[in-house]
Amino acid sequence: MTKDRTLGEHMSRRGISRRAFGKYCAYLASTMALSPKMAPAMAQGLAAARRQAVIWLSFQECTGCTESFTRSYSPTLEDLIFDFISLDYHHTLQAASGEAAELAREQSMEENKGKYIVVVDGSVPTKDGGVYSMIAGHTNVDILASTIENAFAVVAVGTCAAFGGLPYAKPNPTGAVAISELVGNKPLINIPGCPPVPEAMTGTIAHILAFGSLPELDDKHRPLAFFGESIHDRCYRRSFYERGLFAKSFDDEGARKGWCLYEVGCKGPIAYNTCATTKWNGGTSFPIQSGHTCFACGSPNFWDQGGFYKSLPSRTSSIGTVAGATAAAGVALGAGAALIAANRKKQYSKET
Amino acid sequence: MDLLSFARGPALQFAIGVFCFGVTWRLAILLFTPQARDLTPARKGALPSPIAGGREVFRRMWPEIHPTGSNMFTTINGYVFHLGLAVIVFGFAPHIQLIKSIFGTAWPSLPNFVIHIAGGVTIASLIAALVKRLTSPVLRLISTLDDYISWAVTIAPLITGYMLVGRLIQPYNTALAVHILSFVVLLIWLPFGKLMHAFIVFISRARTGAYLNHRGAQL
Amino acid sequence: MSNLIDRRAPENTTPFVTGLADAVLREIAELLDTLIETGETGIIDLHSLPMTDADRDMLKEGLGEGEVRVDLDVAGPSRIEETGTAGVWWVRHEGADGRIAAELIEVTRIPEILLSHPDDIREGRTRLREHLDEAGETGTEELAE
Numbered sequence: 001m002t003k004d005r006t007l008g009e010h011m012s013r014r015g016i017s018r019r020a021f022g023k024y025c026a027y028l029a030s031t032m033a034l035s036p037k038m039a040p041a042m043a044q045g046l047a048a049a050r051r052q053a054v055i056w057l058s059f060q061e062c063t064g065c066t067e068s069f070t071r072s073y074s075p076t077l078e079d080l081i082f083d084f085i086s087l088d089y090h091h092t093l094q095a096a097s098g099e100a101a102e103l104a105r106e107q108s109m110e111e112n113k114g115k116y117i118v119v120v121d122g123s124v125p126t127k128d129g130g131v132y133s134m135i136a137g138h139t140n141v142d143i144l145a146s147t148i149e150n151a152f153a154v155v156a157v158g159t160c161a162a163f164g165g166l167p168y169a170k171p172n173p174t175g176a177v178a179i180s181e182l183v184g185n186k187p188l189i190n191i192p193g194c195p196p197v198p199e200a201m202t203g204t205i206a207h208i209l210a211f212g213s214l215p216e217l218d219d220k221h222r223p224l225a226f227f228g229e230s231i232h233d234r235c236y237r238r239s240f241y242e243r244g245l246f247a248k249s250f251d252d253e254g255a256r257k258g259w260c261l262y263e264v265g266c267k268g269p270i271a272y273n274t275c276a277t278t279k280w281n282g283g284t285s286f287p288i289q290s291g292h293t294c295f296a297c298g299s300p301n302f303w304d305q306g307g308f309y310k311s312l313p314s315r316t317s318s319i320g321t322v323a324g325a326t327a328a329a330g331v332a333l334g335a336g337a338a339l340i341a342a343n344r345k346k347q348y349s350k351e352t
Numbered sequence: 353m354d355l356l357s358f359a360r361g362p363a364l365q366f367a368i369g370v371f372c373f374g375v376t377w378r379l380a381i382l383l384f385t386p387q388a389r390d391l392t393p394a395r396k397g398a399l400p401s402p403i404a405g406g407r408e409v410f411r412r413m414w415p416e417i418h419p420t421g422s423n424m425f426t427t428i429n430g431y432v433f434h435l436g437l438a439v440i441v442f443g444f445a446p447h448i449q450l451i452k453s454i455f456g457t458a459w460p461s462l463p464n465f466v467i468h469i470a471g472g473v474t475i476a477s478l479i480a481a482l483v484k485r486l487t488s489p490v491l492r493l494i495s496t497l498d499d500y501i502s503w504a505v506t507i508a509p510l511i512t513g514y515m516l517v518g519r520l521i522q523p524y525n526t527a528l529a530v531h532i533l534s535f536v537v538l539l540i541w542l543p544f545g546k547l548m549h550a551f552i553v554f555i556s557r558a559r560t561g562a563y564l565n566h567r568g569a570q571l
Numbered sequence: 572m573s574n575l576i577d578r579r580a581p582e583n584t585t586p587f588v589t590g591l592a593d594a595v596l597r598e599i600a601e602l603l604d605t606l607i608e609t610g611e612t613g614i615i616d617l618h619s620l621p622m623t624d625a626d627r628d629m630l631k632e633g634l635g636e637g638e639v640r641v642d643l644d645v646a647g648p649s650r651i652e653e654t655g656t657a658g659v660w661w662v663r664h665e666g667a668d669g670r671i672a673a674e675l676i677e678v679t680r681i682p683e684i685l686l687s688h689p690d691d692i693r694e695g696r697t698r699l700r701e702h703l704d705e706a707g708e709t710g711t712e713e714l715a716e
Contacts, residue, residue, distance in 0.1 A: 008690055018688035019645045023664050026684075027672040029616070036614040036675055040683060047690070077646045077666045230524055244445055244463040263449060270356070270525045283670045299525075300354055313446040314453035315360070319368050326373035334380025342386040
């Protein structure tokens, strides 16, 4: 496909009309909670956009994010995104390998200078000179630095890239860091989740294409459209929480009745994500609907928050030892002080 | 480390350490310091001291309004915020979960609307107590910095808790961290100020009861 | 082991009417006012409203059934119906797997997606011209023989 053709032209060659853009943008506006009146303008922007060059870098990751991103059901609405982007470099998906693959990355960077988007999944190890993850003889740190240098924006997908994720979890043997630590002033979007909801990834990229700018982000660089509300706030089981009706274990009466899972460890209140509304597998369900707790996989340090099945207010560090030791110290000091006072008193009464 | 991890981790741990040390230290001093023995014989008809002491503890639980009604406000208001605090601390599901994670026992929680009402009433009651303290010349005169600090650290967790459930601070993580930190401050202050009455109140009442009984006071 | 799994469907948590249908109907009435007075169109995104099935039925009932029903086949099916209230259209976009991608109430004389896009028209004309030219060429060749 020639690079200077607009998406509108490209699609119409394939016999896909502008109505598809209109429909896609109606869908996008709805998922991103934008005003539906913006859809036609978005469709116009999208049709006039060029195919977006995307370079996908995979570092310390499990490829689950790619699995989620490519999760498709049929040639349908959501898959249009794959016609809108040109995925020029992606370990798992590209046909080329070795030298040819690296060449494709360099070529795309050269041709789309200042315009390409770098998607990163996985965290970057920094310990011992970054030797714990290398591609084609280069450390992840170096690859990231050289690839983002002329990028338009960086999109960190998955919790590993956004917040460090599993490699970052204690004791973090490779000195893994989140992408945000390494991008400097480059525009950055975090789309956390383990894996992220596919619509959050495609929707964000489509937003960039349609508007030519980054969507509105929160203080952790997450698009507000998908990460603006907590799972708890949008949970269909919320009314049970309010009424104080809780499942006490995963097989009790409350669990069967679909009561709130707060007491069996649901982290919904601190989980900012779109699962409760967008859901998974084409809107089928999400963990809480399937009877499991949310463990806030899109939150920083979710792995080290004191246990997936411990309720949110539970203590996260041991308190018993501290309490015991300090109480013993208190008794000893207090009793000691009292005894000294008693002694002094005795002596005083002897003297007088 | 983010604010919530700090609040739930080291901050809470430190506060519990200070709390346990402070409470046991003060109690040990109180209980181990030798007291001058009362060598006077007990008055005729005086009860054995433990019974008299126990009786006084229960007797004082019953509110007693002066015929003039002068202590009406302090008595009723005192009951209102103490009971309100008890409902919130022991009735709200997340609090029960915290207690369970420390002591291993739990009990059924109250519906949230009950907690919301109790929270509103308790905050109003504490504010009323402060207004009374500031407007009554006598109370004002005998109030020390301790009273104001104790008031502040008591109402702070209530207000931050209200902001948490009412989503007045966003995001939830920050709100929860702020709420826990306000509780941390309460824990640290409690043993060293007048809030220590939570542990001493029954000891001092029993002792007063035994003493007065010994002296033949009619209660 | 299968007896350990409770296969009962979770209790329906939302069988009730929330009053949202009434609110949406009022908003539609206002949008109709605007359409009549200024010609400006309006859209309501039903997907963003936590409506229950009962709410949806109430809304359908309130608007009534209309005369126009259009099925589109654009990256999955879409159904566009004019309700019994003229100028109020119920637009339902589906992905190819049949789940709803967007559901809108459009207050307009005709939803924009039904209109042919100028770019598509130009593209269509070009293709038709090319076709005619090809046909013309073959036609002359035939005559020449």
